[in-house]
Amino acid sequence: MKSYLSFVIVSMAISNDLFAAEAGMPQLDPKYWASQAFWLILVFIILYVTISKFYLPKIKNNLDNRENKIKEDLDNANKFKDLSEIKFKEYEAILENAKKEVTKIHMQSKKLLDKDIQVKKKIMEKEIENEISKAQKEIIELKKNSITSIQNISEEITLNIIENISGDKLNKSSVRAAVEDISKKNINTYL
């Protein structure tokens, strides 16, 4: 480092004439002071007027516009958020009502259906009962009829049997009396 510094110093001494020609401060030479002052004032006045009349209002306007726009957008966003919340609540209320209505309708239709079913059941039961009693009556009738026809058949059979065995013709009314007597005795075992 020391040798480097000495090298630098020696080199400076050699190249001293490089600076020697430019010695002194041009700043302190008053030759162009008036010119510099004049041009400085002129240029600065032009700059000041242009900036203050055109560009600063423009930039301020841009900044204000942006701020207002952002504020507006934020306000709008908040408004829409509130609105969406209200709408959501409305939607929930509607949904709740709909659910209630659904259960109501469900219950009502269930009741109606139950009633209907009951009425139809009763009607059906009545019909069935009627049918059954009819059938029973018919059966009883048939039974009665069958007894008389059986009696008739038995009479004829008896008459025929007796005729074939003895060759006698019996009185029809006496045979009937005998058959009736037997059938009355034994009717319970057949019916």
Add this chain to the structure above:
Amino acid sequence: MQQFSVHKIGPEIKIAGIDLSFTNASLFMVISASTILLFLYLGSKEKKIVPNKLSLLAEMSYTFVAKMISDTAGSKAKPYFPFIFSLFMFVLFCNMVGMLPYSFTVTSHIIVTLIMALFIFIAVTIIGFIKHGFKYLSIFVPKGVPTILLPLITVIEIISYLSRPVSLSVRLFANMMAGHTMLKVFGGFVVSLGILGGWLPLSFSVALTGLEILVAFLQAYVFAILTCIYLNDALNLHH
């Protein structure tokens, strides 16, 4: 020091025997001012919700200066915002343009910074007297100072007040000149030491360039914020 020398460009302009010729200093003032105007034009052209990079920069410089003023001088300083903004941008761009190789640094001339500082000093003093009348003189008499010390303090305050334009102008001028001189010196080392020894000063030069860019911004900021502080003294009289 050749980089600081002023020379005439074009014909000689003489008004009332005073040489007001267009010089390279004037040229770079015009270049800086045009760059600012171009920057602000491009930065304020589009009115989008999401700004592009240039708009963002222009708006950032706007809010930066606005915040600086409201922080140091309060809401009363609002009418002076365009002036402070122009001043900050002008000094910043002159410093930055001066960082380009082969360019001229307008703010490295004491006459330029002195005129700006004197204008600010006189304007602030006038504003102070307009706002507060002769009560403005009370800024030389701080509150809570023992009566015995008061003459001394008042003298010191007056001296410090009067040295404001000097300190303001010399600060900017000296910083810019010193930085550029240093770059020149290290650049000279690179040339004189050649390919063998020139690497170290070259790396210094690179680092110093970075530092100088920082200084260029910092000095513009300091210039503007000191203007704000002086303005604050004149507007809000509570010493």
